[in-house]
Amino acid sequence: MPLDLGATARLTAECRDPGGILTTAATAAVTITLPDGTTAQPEPIETAIGTYQADYPTTVSGRHSVRWVWTGPAASVTDVFDVREETPLAILSLADARSQVKARTAQDDDDLRFWIGATTRAVEYFVGPVVVRTVTELHSVGRVRALALRKVPALTLTSVTAARSGGTSYQVSALDLDGATGIVRLLSGADLYGPLRVTYRAGRPVVDENITAAGRIILQHLWRTRLVQGRGGLAGGGDDFSVTEPIPGLGYAVPNRAVQLLNPDQLPPGMA
Structure with missing residues (x-):
């Protein structure tokens, strides 16, 4: 999940020999390439045999790439992580999102914030910028x-x-x-x-209730479809949040009920 700007990214990776066995390397290095093209090289430590960790306080928002390189044995691992903007675009507060999906623990917060971002993009696809x-x-x-x-x-x-x-x-x-x-x-x-x-x-200094309501429905739909029911179906697939036909550009990601709420503010094609 994306990190907040200024939070510390805890990076982990495993060094394995050609046979796939976790191995303590002779040398270990990790290089982070920031979105602006600069690089950082935090000091890695070995926390267990062949398992390495490095902490990096984030300073720039955007996609970061990570490359681990070991010698003795020669090995490497690549990865990425994302950092949110200082003021991320969010159509719903975390408290509203928790209430809508009936989240009971703070352990869901990172997932919820991710889906709030996705929901915001979906709403703005129809009505243009909502968040100023x-x-x-x-x-x-x-x-x-x-x-x-x-x-x-x-x-x-x-x-x-x-x-x-x-x-x-x-x-x-x-x-x-x-x-x-x-x-x-x-x-x-x-x-x-x-x-x-x-x-x-x-954007919109005042967000009308129909737009906020559509955001809540989209969030709940996306949250439900990530949960697989014991019968093999998608949670929430049979309720009034379901999508009966694909929406151009978004497929089945947005329930028709939400689209109907957004209709009064929907922009002509190409203006969103």
């Missing part, structure tokens, strides 16, 4: 009457700057933003000249 975030886009345009931002609803413009040397930048006070459509125009009615790099805030 900063977006930066490059618009490779020439002379245009208006720009169409790619994430709506858009809340406020932060900056609109030239994306090439000698280009034209614009003060946000001179621009009009239609948040529902993402259309940006000059108040003067003049044309915009690109290419332009646009930074803005998108």
Whole structure:
């Protein structure tokens, strides 16, 4: 499961000889490649014969790759781990998620947070950004009457700057933003000249109940389908959360009941 930014990743690996026997190596090294391309090499320790451990305090969000290398015997292992953003996108709180799936112990929390992230992406597939975030886009345009931002609803413009040397930048006070459509125009009615790099805030400061309810249903559906019943079926497969037909782009991941709740806020294709 992804780690929180700043948490310590405890890395473990086993050194085995060519016969598959756990073996104490003459040397051991572990290299972590961070998402920005830099590397770190925490000191590994042997906790049991052939079993090694290294602790690494995380500093960057994103996918990290890990490579263990031993000599005497020659062996190697590769792995990955993920680190969440400092402010992860979450349509539901952990407390709401626990209540919805009736989780009884804190041992489910890591799994729940993972599925909250998946649920958020699924909801935003239909209605665009729900969780407020900063977006930066490059618009490779020439002379245009208006720009169409790619994430709506858009809340406020932060900056609109030239994306090439000698280009034209614009003060946000001179621009009009239609948040529902993402259309940006000059108040003067003049044309915009690109290419332009646009930074803005998108999302919903107030999340309506139908969107939150759809998120709860999707989360519960995903949580149930991860549990296999003794009869060999998927838990929850026969209740009113079931999916009766595939949804373009999402297959059977989202119950129709949730889609119906999202319909009032659903964006046209290509705008989410």
